[in-house]
Amino acid sequence: MAVEVDEKDLKAAGAELLTDDGRRGLRIHGWEIFSSKGSILNSSTLLQWEQKLQTSHLPEMVFGDSSLVLKHENSGTKIYFNAFDALTGWKQEALPPVEVPAAEKWKFRSKPSQQVILDYDYTFTTPYCGSETIEVDSKKNESGEILATSSSLCWGDCKEQIDVVSLSSKEPILFYDEVVLYEDELADNGVSLLTVKVRVMPSCWFLLLRFWLRVDGVLMRLRDTRMHCAFGDCTGPVILRESCWREATFQSISAKGYPSDSAAYSDPSIISQRLSVIMHKTQKLQVHGQAEGNLDAK
Numbered sequence: 001m002a003v004e005v006d007e008k009d010l011k012a013a014g015a016e017l018l019t020d021d022g023r024r025g026l027r028i029h030g031w032e033i034f035s036s037k038g039s040i041l042n043s044s045t046l047l048q049w050e051q052k053l054q055t056s057h058l059p060e061m062v063f064g065d066s067s068l069v070l071k072h073e074n075s076g077t078k079i080y081f082n083a084f085d086a087l088t089g090w091k092q093e094a095l096p097p098v099e100v101p102a103a104e105k106w107k108f109r110s111k112p113s114q115q116v117i118l119d120y121d122y123t124f125t126t127p128y129c130g131s132e133t134i135e136v137d138s139k140k141n142e143s144g145e146i147l148a149t150s151s152s153l154c155w156g157d158c159k160e161q162i163d164v165v166s167l168s169s170k171e172p173i174l175f176y177d178e179v180v181l182y183e184d185e186l187a188d189n190g191v192s193l194l195t196v197k198v199r200v201m202p203s204c205w206f207l208l209l210r211f212w213l214r215v216d217g218v219l220m221r222l223r224d225t226r227m228h229c230a231f232g233d234c235t236g237p238v239i240l241r242e243s244c245w246r247e248a249t250f251q252s253i254s255a256k257g258y259p260s261d262s263a264a265y266s267d268p269s270i271i272s273q274r275l276s277v278i279m280h281k282t283q284k285l286q287v288h289g290q291a292e293g294n295l296d297a298k
Contacts, residue, residue, distance in 0.1 A: 081209060241285070
């Protein structure tokens, strides 16, 4: 969905559009926020990914060159989202395969010449909640060797919640985009989809990373990660990260009197409250102004 941005709104917010190097995005209050979109991985690159991930199975549509990046320029804090890291999380979590009546015919879908045993998580469920790093200028010692200056972000658990009410205010949207990272239609028996959406307003940025799974007639699974950062904090930006995992079987949904027809569950936003909460947590990150300082959670 394209969002028409008023030049007056951009100027009033002190924002500047970024449209270079195939990226779309915005520079605002010390943040660079931009998205990149590419085509589905070709066969040779897909093979490279399989080798790196030590798997012979990947989603039907992997958008390996697509990403979303949020970078705080003064501190070098960089939060970003991509398909490879998400699939690395899938491989590491290694959930058992969901048992489905249709699974027998799926055994031949990837490599028709071979019998493929479904002993892997074909739903590509991932615990991924984003990638992160601190980008700093390289420093050299007297011998000209580059000194390591990397550090990791330190998130701390908190009881604060993202203020959803403030997000529904009538503020102008300065930048919006949705990036699909990967998708699989489970041989026409459902959907497995990982997307990330970002919205930037004059007062804050907000994003939603969503993994949505529907195995028709069997299971629905929703893993959401929301991040919110308000502008204008004199001590440095504070990022709230809220993760919520939900799931339910079609059998349990039907037992509560809801429809058991898969067609009734095409939009996860509408039916999320019908799914049981498996995990919920909120974390906070205090971003300091200088790259040399550590990022402490308070």
